[in-house]
Amino acid sequence: MMVDDTENNEFRELLSDYAEPISDDGFSEHVLMQANAPQNIGTIKRFMVGGATLMAALVAVPQLSKLLQLLGGVKLPELSIPTNLAETSYAPTMPIMALLAVLIVGLGSSFLFSSDL
Amino acid sequence: MLPKKNNAQKHDHAKFCAALVKTHQGQIRAFLRRLTRNAALADDLAQDTFLRAFQKMDKIQDGEKTKSWLFQIAYRIFLDHIRKQKRRQALADENMPIEVDTAESPTGMKMDIEQAMNALSTEQRAAVMLCLSYGMSHSEAAIALNQPLGTVKSHVARGKHKLRAFLSVYEKA
Numbered sequence: 001m002m003v004d005d006t007e008n009n010e011f012r013e014l015l016s017d018y019a020e021p022i023s024d025d026g027f028s029e030h031v032l033m034q035a036n037a038p039q040n041i042g043t044i045k046r047f048m049v050g051g052a053t054l055m056a057a058l059v060a061v062p063q064l065s066k067l068l069q070l071l072g073g074v075k076l077p078e079l080s081i082p083t084n085l086a087e088t089s090y091a092p093t094m095p096i097m098a099l100l101a102v103l104i105v106g107l108g109s110s111f112l113f114s115s116d117l
Numbered sequence: 118m119l120p121k122k123n124n125a126q127k128h129d130h131a132k133f134c135a136a137l138v139k140t141h142q143g144q145i146r147a148f149l150r151r152l153t154r155n156a157a158l159a160d161d162l163a164q165d166t167f168l169r170a171f172q173k174m175d176k177i178q179d180g181e182k183t184k185s186w187l188f189q190i191a192y193r194i195f196l197d198h199i200r201k202q203k204r205r206q207a208l209a210d211e212n213m214p215i216e217v218d219t220a221e222s223p224t225g226m227k228m229d230i231e232q233a234m235n236a237l238s239t240e241q242r243a244a245v246m247l248c249l250s251y252g253m254s255h256s257e258a259a260i261a262l263n264q265p266l267g268t269v270k271s272h273v274a275r276g277k278h279k280l281r282a283f284l285s286v287y288e289k290a
Binding site: 014 | 134138139142143146148163230246249251277
């Protein structure tokens with residue numbers, strides 16, 4: 001045991017320079033900056049996507065009534081389609097618009113609240 | 118990215134991260150430099166080590182165990198790097214393909230020790246460094262290297278044996 005300890009101490013002394021800790025030449029600061037960087041980028045991305053969604057909504061919402069009016073004024077050309085089929089092709093505009101709105105809001109919110117950003 | 122926390126927790130977390138990296142960067146970087154034999158690569162791996170440690174802060178333990186835990190992450194990252202490198206270069210060699218730094222070439226006794234240490238396998242070198250340079254017990258080194266206690270003891274014993282033989286030959290020469 002004593003021999004082991006003496007030998008270990010000799011090795012420790014021998015290797016003291018070999019694995020000498022490296023001085024902190026700005027490494028710590030760099031690592032801490034790196035650790036915070038993704039979070040900042042994530043926040044910025046979230047704000048950008050949120051802003052873009054809001055802008056899109058602001059532009060799209062006032063246009064909706066006009067679009068609906070436009071769609072209401074559309075008259076399908078008379079084609080040789082059987083009458084019962086023509087009736088069904090009457091565009092269900094409201095459900096489609098609602099679906100689109102849900103899609104926009106869904107996409108926007110998934111970007112906004114996604115933790116992977 | 119750091120885990121989501123409230124402001125007070127974030128502040129504590131940031132302080133803890135700063136303390137962790139400032140306390141242990143010297144040894145972790147030195148350890149990785151000796152394993153990779155490339156300062157730039159070692160610093161990259163050390164950075165990855167701390168970033169991974171920050172993410173797993175909840176698993177952190179106090180005192181000396183923190184040191185073993187950090188070395189464990191560092192060693193795992195080093196092994197991952199070797200695996201990727203080996204896959205890329207398809208080398209059969211046990212040691213990693215090395216881009217050896219020539220900027221700081223040691224001289225005299227330092228060089229002898231470096232050569233002797235480089236003659237050890239990676240596992241032996243890691244075990245010897247942890248136990249003999251950083252004063253870890255065998256069980257702490259076993260945690261750090263994620264190896265059974267007996268294996269670590271054997272690596273240290275073989276490492277010492279090889280070092281002794283190498284250095285005695287060198288002395289005679």
